Amino acid sequence: MNTSPPRIVALGGTTRPDSSTERALRHALDAVAAAGAQVVLLAGDDLVLPMYAPHDPSRTPAALRLVAELRRADGVIIASPGYHGSLSGLVKNALDYTEDLRTDARPYLTGRAVGCIANAAGWQAAVTTLGALRDIVHALRGWPTPLGVCIGGTEPAFGPDGRCIDPRVDEQLRTLGREVAEFAQRMRAQAPGAAVRAAA
Numbered sequence: 318m319n320t321s322p323p324r325i326v327a328l329g330g331t332t333r334p335d336s337s338t339e340r341a342l343r344h345a346l347d348a349v350a351a352a353g354a355q356v357v358l359l360a361g362d363d364l365v366l367p368m369y370a371p372h373d374p375s376r377t378p379a380a381l382r383l384v385a386e387l388r389r390a391d392g393v394i395i396a397s398p399g400y401h402g403s404l405s406g407l408v409k410n411a412l413d414y415t416e417d418l419r420t421d422a423r424p425y426l427t428g429r430a431v432g433c434i435a436n437a438a439g440w441q442a443a444v445t446t447l448g449a450l451r452d453i454v455h456a457l458r459g460w461p462t463p464l465g466v467c468i469g470g471t472e473p474a475f476g477p478d479g480r481c482i483d484p485r486v487d488e489q490l491r492t493l494g495r496e497v498a499e500f501a502q503r504m505r506a507q508a509p510g511a512a513v514r515a516a517a
Contacts, residue, residue: 320505320506321505322353322354322355322502323354323355323391323392323498323501323502323504323505324354324355324356324357324389324390324391324392324501325346325349325354325355325356325357325390325391325392325393325394325497325498325501326356326357326359326386326387326389326390326392326393326394327342327343327345327346327349327356327357327358327359327360327393327394327395327396328342328358328359328360328363328364328383328393328394328395328396328408328411329342329360329364329394329395329396329397329408329434330342330360330361330364330396331361331398331405331407332361332362332364332365332407333361334361334362335479336361336398337398337436337468337473337474337475338396338397338398338434338436339360339361339396340475340479340481341396341434341436341466341468341474341475341486341490342358342360342394342396342434343358343479344475344481344486344487344490344491344494345394345396345432345434345466345490345491345493345494345497346358346394346494347491347494348490348491348492348493348494348495348498349392349394349494349495349497349498351494352494352495352498352499352502353498353502354391354392354498354501354502357386357390359382359383359386359411362379363379363382363383364379364383364407364408364410364411365379365407366379366380366383366410366411366414367380368410369410369413369414369416371416376417380414383411383414384414384415384417384418387414387415387418387426388418388421390429391429391501391502391504391505392429392430392431392432392497392498392500392501393426393429393430393431393432393459393497394431394432394433394434394493394494394497395408395412395431395432395433395434395450395454396408396433396434396435396436397409397434397435397436397446397450398435398436398437398446399435399436399437399438399439399442399443399445399446399469400442401442402441402442402445402446403445403446403449404435404446404449404450404453409453412453412457415457424458425457425458425459426454426457426458426459427458427459428460428504429459429460429501429504430459430460430461430462430496430497430500430501430504431454431459431460431461431462431497432461432462432464432465432466432493432494432496432497433447433450433451433454433461433462433465433466434447434450434465434466434468434490434493435447435450435465435466435467435468435469436468436469437468437469438469438470438471439469439470440467440469440470442469443467443468443469444467444469447465447466447467450465451465460500462493462496462497462500463496464489464492464493464496465493466486466489466490466493468486474486
């Protein structure tokens with residue numbers, strides 16, 4: 318049995334440091350870490366990448382890091398703001414780089430639990446963005462967690478210090494983080510050497 322802690326990679330947010338979407342991602346990661354998993358956060362400038370072009374194999378250092386971290390991941394959390402009814406171009410472009418995993422032993426997001434978080438000023442945009450994220454995860458062969466989190470409305474969910482001040486959002490983000498960590502732990506226990514094969 319593989320008893321090492323699972324590695325959870327979280328990506329998302331906006332180009333603005335410490336955005337409310339990034340705060341939601343960090344809050345979910347707190348629950349992941351509390352469950353004993355390793356955590357990696359890719360947000361803000363980490364996701365400022367050239368537009369993904371299938372015909373161009375060149376990769377920036379940031380793109381290489383993104384692909385390498387997703388390759389090593391046992392679980393993933395994705396958070397996007399709702400821009401005009403769907404996920405942001407920044408997050409979608411980052412996810413398009415998973416095409417570089419297509420020939421791996423675990424192609425794309427195969428065998429990984431994926432938690433999805435959508436954050437928008439209105440509920441309609443939050444709901445449609447969450448649906449789009451879950452559809453993309455299915456297309457990438459990942460396992461969306463039973464709970465997906467929508468953060469919507471005009472009242473802020475996070476205070477100026479970054480602390481979650483909405484009890485409902487707090488509980489949902491923590492639940493999502495635990496679901497990703499627990500699923501990843503079960504998968505690692507059932508698949509000896511999976512991390513070694515993925516890194517090869």
